[in-house]
Amino acid sequence: MSLIEALPSDYGHIITYALVFTTISFLIHALLKSRELKLELNKIKSHLQDSEQKNVALLDKYQPISSIEDRVKELNAESDAITSNIQTLRASYAAKRKLFDELERELAVFDEKIELSTLGYYEPHFDFGTSDRFKAEITAVREQQKDMLKAKQAAVCHTEWKVNNSAREGQTMTNRALKLTLRAFNNECDAAVSNVRWNNIRRMEERLTKAREAIDKLNKSNNIQITEPYFQLxxxxxxLTYEYAEKLRQEKEDRAEAKRQLREEQQLIKEQEAAAREQHKYEELVAKANERANKATGDELKRLKSELEELEAQLNEARAKSERALSMAQQTKSGYVYIISNIGSFGDGVFKIGMTRRLEPLDRVRELGDASVPFTFDVHALIYSEDAPALEAELHRHFNEHRLNLVNNRKEFFRVDLDELRAKLEELKPDVDFLTDAEAQDYHQSLLISKEAQTYHESKVERLPDEI
Known part of the structure; x- marks a missing residue:
């Protein structure tokens, strides 16, 4: 008897149904799984077909290439050709750039607008004390040139040429070539000498050198050269011509400075005479007041005594002024050293350190701030000294590296820190009064007006439109 037969009839039916249900479920699951596998298989087939089509397309595309190695060789050859072409272009550019730079340098010799920074500072070659010495030396050099021309030593030919087998005709040809050579070179030199100035002296020197080289190069086939001694002359x-002009300018400035000093001396004498007259006037007034006071009584006497005291105070002031003027007139070294600034004209941190022998030093300051500068000077210090030139020279020496003008020492402007300037001045003159603040009233008011005008202009520009 089987296990199912041994069970009760109800349990047997249940187990039978369970087995049937399980079998059906398994079959359904298998059927679904079969469908999924079929779909996936179709996808794989489709992908394989696409891959085959792509492979066919790739084979068609690269069919002309026999092999990858051949294509690599072709690409390498193309790369080498491009690299070689680049190197050729670079070499060609370098050669042409070199030629361009040479032509540019040669052109710069004749270019009046060449940058000054490329010229360098000209160091004087001569140290003659006066312009007359320079003029005499120029005459002497020109005489030496004439002597060399007469002696036929300015240009020479190193070959004895023959023309039509004739030495005479060959010499005639050589003489003509020498004349043309010297005429061309002398014309270049004369043009350079006539136009030489402070901002082209270096360029003119190079111009003479280039002219000689060019002429000698043209004469190379004739074996003709300009001699070195003649070129140096x-x-x-x-x-000499350039330095002569500079010496004339310097002497002109010296004369102007001498005239300024003479004017100051004459002004000092006038001020001394005026102070003496003022002293004499008050002495007479005091004498007359004393006479009236001796005769007066009561209230009149009190009034005259008060007037007399006032006149005596004015007399003492006039005497002091007269004595100071007389002292400055007699002592040629006494005077005032002034330290002034002008922010509006020269910027912050720039000071002028100068000297004047005027009785009223502010007159000199006002004179400096005349129409030649847009704003007046501010005074930082006025120092009286019995040896004003020595005090001024010491300050100039100490701050020499801070000069604005490194060529002309008469331009007494220095860019220096204010505290450093005050410290040095207090070292030399401990009791000096030094003002650190520069008022610069006109300058600051001008800035204010300018800003207000700009603000007004901007407000006009940014106003709302009339219509929208």
């Missing part, structure tokens, strides 16, 4: 003439 031409350079010497050029430099």
């Amino acid at each position: 031409k350079l010497q003439e050029l430099r």
Whole structure:
């Protein structure tokens, strides 16, 4: 008897149904799984078909290429050709750039607008004390040039040429070539000498050198050259002419400074005479007041005594002024050293350190702030000294590295820290009064007006439109 038969009839039916249900479920699951596998298989087939089509397309595309190695060789060859072409272009550019730079340098010799920074500072070659010495030296150099021309030593030919087998005709040809050579070179030199100035002296020196090189190069086939001694004489003439002009300018400035000092001396004498007259006037007034006081009584006497005291105070002031003026007139070194600034004209941190022998030093300051500068000067210190030139020279020496003008020492402007300037001044003159603040009233008011005008202009520009 089987296990199912042994069970009660109800349990047997249940187990039978369970087995049937399980079998059906398994079949359904298997059927679903079969469908999924079929779909996935179809996808794989489709993907394989796409891959085959792509492979066919790739094969068609790269069919002309026999092999990857051949294509790599072709690409390498193209790369090498491009690299070689780049190197050729670079070499060609370098050669042409070199030629361009040479032509530019040669052109710069004749260019009046060349940058000054490329010229360098000209160091004087001569140390003659006066312009007359320079003038005499120029004349002497020109005489030496004439002697060399007469002796046929300015340009020479190193070959004895023959023309039509004739030495005479060859010499005639050589003489003509030498004349043309010297005429061309002398014309270049004369043009340079006539136009030499402070801002082109270096360029003119180079111009003479280039002219000689160019002429010698053209004469290379004839074996003709400009001699070195003659060339040096031409350079010497050029430099002498330039330095002669500079010496004339310096002497002109010296004369102007001497005239200024003479005016100050004359002004000092006038001020001394005026102070003496003022003293004499008050002495007479005091004498007359004393006479009236001796005769007066009561209230009149009190009034005259009060008037007399006032006149005596004015007399004492006039005497002091007269004595100071007389002292400054007699002592040629006494005077005032002034330290002034002008922010509006020269910027912050720039000071002028100068000297005046005027009885009223502020007159000199006002004179400096005349129409030549847009704003007046502010005074930081006025120092009286019995040896004002020595005090001024010491300050100039100490701050020499801070000069604005490194060429002309008469331009007494220095860019220096205010505290450093005050410290040095207090070291030399401990009791000096030094004002650190620069009022610069006109300058600051001008800035204010300018800002207000700009603000007004901006407000006009940004106003609302009339219509929208």
